[in-house]
Amino acid sequence: MQIMNIFSGRMLKRRISRFLMHGLILVFLTYLLFPLIWMISTSFKPTAEIYSGIPTLIPEVFTVEHYLSVIEEERILISILNSLYVGIITAIIVVLISLPAAYALTRYKTGVNKLVMGWVLTSQIFPAILIMIPLFIILRSLHLTDSLSGLVLVYVVWDIPFVLWMLQGYVKEIPIELEEAAAIDGATQGQIIYKIIMPLLLPAIGAAVLFAFISAWNEFFFALVLLKSPDLTTLPVELARYTGIEGQARTGPLAAASFIATIPSIVLFAILRKWFSSGALQGAVKG
Amino acid sequence: MSKSTTPTVRPRNRNLDQLQLLLPIMVPVLLISFIPLVRGIYIGFTDYELGGQMNFSGLDNYRIMMQDSFFWRSMGVGFLWTAVVTALQIGLGMILALLLNQGLRLTSLYSVLMLVPWAMPPIVRGLMWRQIYSPDTGALNLILTQMGLIDNPINWLASFEWALPAIIVAGVWGEIPKAALFFLAGLKTIPSSLYEAAELDGASAFRKFRHITLPMMKPIMAAVVSLSFMWNFNAFGLIWILTQGGPGGLTRLPMLAAYEEAFRYGYVGYAAAIGNVMVIIISIFLFFYLRVQLKERTG
Numbered sequence A: 001m002q003i004m005n006i007f008s009g010r011m012l013k014r015r016i017s018r019f020l021m022h023g024l025i026l027v028f029l030t031y032l033l034f035p036l037i038w039m040i041s042t043s044f045k046p047t048a049e050i051y052s053g054i055p056t057l058i059p060e061v062f063t064v065e066h067y068l069s070v071i072e073e074e075r076i077l078i079s080i081l082n083s084l085y086v087g088i089i090t091a092i093i094v095v096l097i098s099l100p101a102a103y104a105l106t107r108y109k110t111g112v113n114k115l116v117m118g119w120v121l122t123s124q125i126f127p128a129i130l131i132m133i134p135l136f137i138i139l140r141s142l143h144l145t146d147s148l149s150g151l152v153l154v155y156v157v158w159d160i161p162f163v164l165w166m167l168q169g170y171v172k173e174i175p176i177e178l179e180e181a182a183a184i185d186g187a188t189q190g191q192i193i194y195k196i197i198m199p200l201l202l203p204a205i206g207a208a209v210l211f212a213f214i215s216a217w218n219e220f221f222f223a224l225v226l227l228k229s230p231d232l233t234t235l236p237v238e239l240a241r242y243t244g245i246e247g248q249a250r251t252g253p254l255a256a257a258s259f260i261a262t263i264p265s266i267v268l269f270a271i272l273r274k275w276f277s278s279g280a281l282q283g284a285v286k287g
Numbered sequence B: 001m002s003k004s005t006t007p008t009v010r011p012r013n014r015n016l017d018q019l020q021l022l023l024p025i026m027v028p029v030l031l032i033s034f035i036p037l038v039r040g041i042y043i044g045f046t047d048y049e050l051g052g053q054m055n056f057s058g059l060d061n062y063r064i065m066m067q068d069s070f071f072w073r074s075m076g077v078g079f080l081w082t083a084v085v086t087a088l089q090i091g092l093g094m095i096l097a098l099l100l101n102q103g104l105r106l107t108s109l110y111s112v113l114m115l116v117p118w119a120m121p122p123i124v125r126g127l128m129w130r131q132i133y134s135p136d137t138g139a140l141n142l143i144l145t146q147m148g149l150i151d152n153p154i155n156w157l158a159s160f161e162w163a164l165p166a167i168i169v170a171g172v173w174g175e176i177p178k179a180a181l182f183f184l185a186g187l188k189t190i191p192s193s194l195y196e197a198a199e200l201d202g203a204s205a206f207r208k209f210r211h212i213t214l215p216m217m218k219p220i221m222a223a224v225v226s227l228s229f230m231w232n233f234n235a236f237g238l239i240w241i242l243t244q245g246g247p248g249g250l251t252r253l254p255m256l257a258a259y260e261e262a263f264r265y266g267y268v269g270y271a272a273a274i275g276n277v278m279v280i281i282i283s284i285f286l287f288f289y290l291r292v293q294l295k296e297r298t299g
Helices: A002-043 A065-072 A074-107 A111-122 A128-141 A148-173 A176-184 A189-200 A202-218 A221-226 A235-243 A251-278 A280-286 B006-043 B060-067 B069-100 B107-114 B122-133 B139-146 B163-188 B192-200 B205-233 B237-242 B254-264 B268-298
Strands: none
Touching: A002 A251, A002 B069, A002 B107, A002 B122, A002 B163, A065 A074, A065 A251, A074 A111, A074 A148, A074 A189, A074 A202, A074 A235, A074 A251, A074 B006, A111 A148, A111 B006, A128 A148, A128 A221, A128 B006, A128 B254, A128 B268, A148 A202, A148 A221, A148 B006, A176 A189, A189 A202, A189 B006, A202 A251, A221 A235, A235 A251, A235 B122, A251 B122, B006 B268, B060 B268, B069 B107, B069 B163, B069 B205, B069 B254, B107 B163, B122 B139, B122 B163, B122 B237, B163 B205, B163 B237, B192 B205, B205 B268, B237 B254, B254 B268
């Protein structure tokens, strides 16, 4: 009897502490998710309801008028396309040039390694303001200001440290025997990197591509300073235009456009998590 | 080239091979990152103004800075902001990571949802919090009024009392996911045998945290604190959207001060000098912080 009592007492205690822990997590999630939920809710409310002075989490009248007005407005649509273009090109270039570099840093141990990794770390310390003005002057002399190619170039360089660091860790995990076997069969270094290493690293490369895309899709400061033509602005810059007096009266469309800006990141994050947990790498090496 | 002899051919070739592979990243990094940076540091020692001549002026900028209350105020705000945001994000991130590491049901759902703020573009983060804080349509005012806690809506972001707490709440919000994610990864690497042994000795949950979790997490804590300090001290986008540094410079972080000096007043040389001072402050912090961390680990 006594043993049973202790046992059920413990069970009860455990249950209560589990209940409390779920509760605490929900408090965290409310803080972390409420702004997004409020924004989504606002984007589906008619303007009158937004200004009604009554907080409603679920719109009383459901409308898509704000989304329609965003789509009708050519400028936002163009800026979305620009952001997609810049993000995709940046992601592809960054991975294609970082992969050989990551390979070189792992497989050859020379003095260059310390130099490159030292740069990767120190480059994080410097505030963007130090780089902005000289960068602008250099890009102007290359005729790359006010051009999407110039912006892609800047983003590629900005993403290199993290992508390099990430890929390097994964290249280390690949057994060198695979390459030696390929080299005996007469494969060139380029073939080894792009035909043997790259397929094995697909999960890591997927993650790197997503990282590079999202950081380009989200970036604001450089796009703000480097792009001038209205046809070339990216989505964050276009959204920031609405923060002035102009935006005060346009709470609904702004919420709708903000939500659209968030969708790619949310989708990609969901995929990213699956990729990480799939363990595709171990499978490939073993099989 | 001519001095090469047979035994050295192999290592030299290896260096060449490596350089060849590194070239595609080295050229753009030099051009877009390294050269502008070196030049930017140099500009901090000149009197360069937008559209003007660039003359070397030695330490003049820094002498002016000593007397400049605009600069000192922004540094004060910067330190306060960095300390509070970093401490809160580390503390709350750690609590959240511990909760997500208990093997509770729904944990995988929770940890996806937790990442949402991180997935938002920084501009959208700012816009979202503007909507929360908005005096006429903002959720915060509406809810507080409904609950009868306030009579009149507060203009949070324009208020001398509330602007700083308001941006801190928004800033911490965006940084919790990153910290929790790092900590969660760290917690997973602690061997469970350590906890099992402690349980046999009848250690309480707090003692296990104090004597197993914390020491094992030290390296990752050091990394997160260092990175957060840098990122928070250099913060710009979110505050720019929320307050632009106002009201009355109350939320003008160092980056915003430098931006205003350069792009509003045209004092590019002085702005770069502020940037240089920020780099020095961050380096000093990292030096002392990491030295203490490393000492404790080896000692």
